[in-house]
Amino acid sequence: MSLIQLTIKGISYSQTQSGAYALVLSEMNGARTLPVIIGAFEAQSIAIALETEIRPPRPLTHDLFKTFSDRFSIKIKEVIIHKLVDGVFFSSLVCEKDGIEETLDARTSDAIAIAVRFQAPIYTYENILEKAGVFLKIEEEFGEEEASETDSLDIEDTATKDQNTFTSLTLEELHNQLDDAVVDENYELAAKLRDEISKRS
Known part of the structure; x- marks a missing residue:
């Protein structure tokens, strides 16, 4: 199956699950989006990685992972959202060191927080987009003025x-x-x- 590249469209406070956030991923060459429910910590971690002006005084867990990987010359090549079971997405980190490629299992929220820090592409398969993807007008979901600022975690x-x-x-x-x-x-x-x-x- 061919891979479809996704981009982060925004993060919004979840109206269905208290204390959770909806991470909205959008296919690069299409109108479908993939909403993923994630926790508050992961939402903040992704938003901070996307934000250029806010830097935490101490490294977050995903920042530490990035520092560790850089120190030991481990490259994150890509993230693949490869499975959906009972509403839960399963993802893989594709890593490379000294020309040897390894695939690691990861929670989707963690995988994306890491992908943003490594500027690694995010992919999924067509069957997952068919099953869980939705056609979403971002302006209606997030508001026209907030569409470019949804990573700010506004409630x-x-x-x-x-x-x-x-x-x-x-x-x-x-x-x-x-x-x-x-x-x-x-x-x-x-x-x-x-x-x-x-x-x-």
Whole structure:
């Protein structure tokens, strides 16, 4: 079966599972998307890897994996979402060292968090897209203005409250709170503060 390359379209707070997030993957040359429910930690880890302005003071687990792999010359070639059983996706990390290729089993959320750090391509098979893929208008799901910022982990019910809180702060206060949020490893708040700073720039 031929592989279909996917890109990360966005991350949204899950309306169906409390405390979970929906990672939306989109096929490169098509209109289908593949929604994957992931945990809050993995969602934050993926969002941080996609974000250029927010860097945690200490390495997260996936950052440590990247450092370890680089130190020992292990390359992550690709991630393949290869199976779907009872709503659970199964993935593989295809690694290479000294010309020898190995395939490792991984949770899909971890595999994608690692793939982003290695800038490795993400693939799946046609039968998985046929089974679980949906045609999704991203503008309707995430909102037109949020479509390019879905990795910020905004939660819809708190968006208005946050906006009202941030508008009373000066730019310097926003930057200070952003620094504090990163130090405290509160990356969800940091992403919201970053968005407010970007709007004012």
